[in-house]
Amino acid sequence: MQLTQNDAFHKVETKYPEINKAILQNLDTVIKIRRDLRQHPELSFEEKRTSSIVANYLREWGYEVQEGVGGTGVVGILKGRNPGKVMGLRADMDALPMDDEISAAYKSINEGIAHTCGHDVHTSNLLGVAKVFSELGLEKGTLKLIFQPAEEIGQGAKAMIDEGVLVNPKMDLLAGLHVAPILDVGEFSLVNSTYDCAAVDIFELVIEGKGGHAAHPHRAIDAVMISAQVLVAMQQIVSRQVDPLKPVVLSFGQIVGGTKGNILPNSVTINGTVRTLDPDVRDQVPESMEKIARGIAESFGGKAHLDYQRVTSSMSTDEHAKNDFSELVTELFGEDSMHWVTPSMGGEDFAEYSKLVPSLFFRLGTRSSEETDYSIHHPKFDIDEEAIRYGMTLFSVLSYKFLNE
Ligand SMILES: [Zn+2]
Ligand SMILES: [Zn+2]
Incomplete structure (x- = not known):
């Protein structure tokens, strides 16, 4: 050596x-x-x-x-x-x-x-x-x-x-x-x-709709569309709900739903991670996520289930x-x-x-x-x-x- x-x-x-x-x-x-x-x-x-x-x-x-x-x-x-x-x-x-x-x-x-x-x-x-x-x-x-x-x-x-x-x-x-x-x-x-x-948390969010033919969306509850709205809305937790001087990362790394372009699926599953430094913000984020997911899903007749797990602290x-x-x-x-x-x-x-x-x-x-x-x-x-x-x-x-x- x-x-x-x-x-x-x-x-x-x-x-x-x-x-x-x-x-x-x-x-x-x-x-x-x-x-x-x-x-x-x-x-x-x-x-x-x-x-x-x-x-x-x-x-x-x-x-x-x-x-x-x-x-x-x-x-x-x-x-x-x-x-x-x-x-x-x-x-x-x-x-x-x-x-x-x-x-x-x-x-x-x-x-x-x-x-x-x-x-x-x-x-x-x-x-x-x-x-x-x-x-x-x-x-x-x-x-x-x-x-x-x-x-x-x-x-x-x-x-x-x-x-x-x-x-x-x-x-x-x-x-x-x-x-x-x-x-x-x-x-x-x-x-x-x-x-x-940062504190590391992971989550799985399931948006439940009602499957159907893509040509007749009014007879289905479109879980793909609801998921899209939920993902965009959730980023507003970072920009509108948390103190801008306290960092948060909210990332969705995986979306799974559907089998074919003309079939609306019954549900969509989204996996992601949340990173925070401040312990209070760490508590705040999943509460907001839950409210947003449930609120948006219900307004379109669907349902949302959030399984949120805390992995390590900051x-x-x-x-x-x-x-x-x-x-x-x-x-x-x-x-x-x-x-x-x-x-x-x-x-x-x-x-x-x-x-x-x-x-x-x-x-x-x-x-x-x-x-x-x-x-x-x-x-x-x-x-x-x-x-x-x-x-x-x-x-x-x-x-x-x-x-x-
Ligand atoms: Zn490593
Ligand atoms: Zn290492």
Whole structure:
């Protein structure tokens, strides 16, 4: 492994020589683990191989290990020589149901499953941090490492919380990261607003009419026409009913109805997603959707049924932790490495922890060339592995400082 930007770590070397040395000594192993995970991706709640690899390493390195937390989740605990604060670090382990189209030797061998969201990187990076602290030990406090399943379907964090991951011991701070090909290697970003990313809800709306011959619409109740009116009217929730300073996305990704151009169908089914940042707006939108769908459908003699499901909450992290992180990045790698960005209307189930524990979530730059410029969830997504050194450094130094302050 040829590392190109060693001088970028000059400050880390001077200020945290032990951590820097431990990271360098283990980087090759971590990259090997990462490539092995990329080659053997597993879907949400099916991360059996991955979680047993994680648990075995943690045990070997002297961690207290809990397995099967919230399905396939793993927790590793390392206690310091003296009592103190508890620092939590979280990684997600699942892959996506899609093909892997990278040309590297570590391309997925599991057909139709790919680590195109970089959770292989998150998992190996956190294992790397585990190794660093198993070598250095902790003077004070406790390190709690959370390897969660099923982030992609927004259920893993909740499942682990339901099985007690937030207690015994309770954490004083929980940090997470996500790889970001929109940032260069060596760059980091944080969100400069109350909410980091959006709450994700999904819905199925069924408009019921009465089928018939397209030539005699007056003897039918046209579910297709009602659906069209409902879709257009619902966009007015965004533009007319919600405070314009509070973002909402209302998208309909699928409409299914009818079999032929001259037959009016009995019903039309519409699937979509709602994204919001503000929890009050999150409550407001489905109420309005229900009223509009029912009102319009009934006015034409039809019916509407809305099945609305809340998947993940919006993420709100700790102001203080964000500022500390930003200062740390600036101190270690310079001002240009730190970016403050606007919230994303995408979702991340780390949000579930962020509602209950002081949290920090940052993005880790992974781009350095054309090959590493594909967005996450693209079949050719891959990272410049030098990013892992940055990820391990930030998680390690952050934890070290937090526990020793
Ligand atoms: Zn993803
Ligand atoms: Zn992801």
